[in-house]
Amino acid sequence: MNAAAHGGVTGAEPWLNHRLPKDARRFLPPRPTLTALRKAAASCTGCDLYKNATQTVFGAGPATARLMLVGEQPGDAEDREGLPFVGPAGRLLDRALVAACIDRSLVYVTNAVKHFKWVQRGKRRLHAKPGAREIEACRPWPEAEIAVLAPAVIVCLGATAAQALLGRDFRVTQRRGELIPSTLAPHVMATIHPSSLLREPDKARREAEFARFVAELHRIAALLL
Numbered sequence: 001m002n003a004a005a006h007g008g009v010t011g012a013e014p015w016l017n018h019r020l021p022k023d024a025r026r027f028l029p030p031r032p033t034l035t036a037l038r039k040a041a042a043s044c045t046g047c048d049l050y051k052n053a054t055q056t057v058f059g060a061g062p063a064t065a066r067l068m069l070v071g072e073q074p075g076d077a078e079d080r081e082g083l084p085f086v087g088p089a090g091r092l093l094d095r096a097l098v099a100a101c102i103d104r105s106l107v108y109v110t111n112a113v114k115h116f117k118w119v120q121r122g123k124r125r126l127h128a129k130p131g132a133r134e135i136e137a138c139r140p141w142p143e144a145e146i147a148v149l150a151p152a153v154i155v156c157l158g159a160t161a162a163q164a165l166l167g168r169d170f171r172v173t174q175r176r177g178e179l180i181p182s183t184l185a186p187h188v189m190a191t192i193h194p195s196s197l198l199r200e201p202d203k204a205r206r207e208a209e210f211a212r213f214v215a216e217l218h219r220i221a222a223l224l225l
């Protein structure tokens with residue numbers, strides 16, 4: 001899709017092209033609502049990740065949600081279905097939310113990066129971690145979702161989401177489960193991404209990590225009362 005179709009400039013004004021931000025900002029709608037943001041993000045070409053992905057996977061959940069969960073990026077299943085957290089990590093997240101007595105239908109779930117980055121291995125498309133440039137390019141979308149939703153609590157799931165929203169120096173390994181002072185929302189926490197539990201080969205450690213994750217979500221549930 002060309003720049004003009006996105007409301008950008010055409011090749012007739014090459015001097016202007018140098019002044020456009022090379023990120024998602026130029027695709028933000030003038031009057032953002034969740035519907036307008038989702039529609040605009042569907043045409044985003046703010047970085048190269050759209051080229052190999054099936055579609056933009058925008059956030060999902062009610063506009064009235066008080067809890068916003070932010071993951072890294074869509075996976076294979078999410079890329080095909082166009083919805084966040086519908087694959088194996090999403091099912092694990094669902095289990096954890098049930099265990100923490102949080103109704104997922106009241107939660108807004110999204111990702112820091114809206115297109116699936118992957119590498120081919122045989123017939124499979126394997127997750128590839130988004131780079132700093134891609135995270136930075138995509139950040140206007142989660143920022144706009146936060147601005148529209150104004151959630152009471154934001155939970156960053158994994159290092160990519162935490163570094164996108166809390167700064168590149170933020171380390172989940174050091175500050176997991178802490179309430180982080182932030183202007184993003186009254187309460188902000190960072191913890192693991194549920195996909196890390198799927199990668200843990202040791203059963204006892206996996207179960208202990210899951211229990212810790214649920215305990216963190218219990219603390220979040222208490223903040224929502």
Ligand code: SF4
Binds near residue numbers: 046048056134137
């Ligand atoms: S990953 Fe984000 S910035 Fe890059 S094309 Fe997709 S929506 Fe746009």
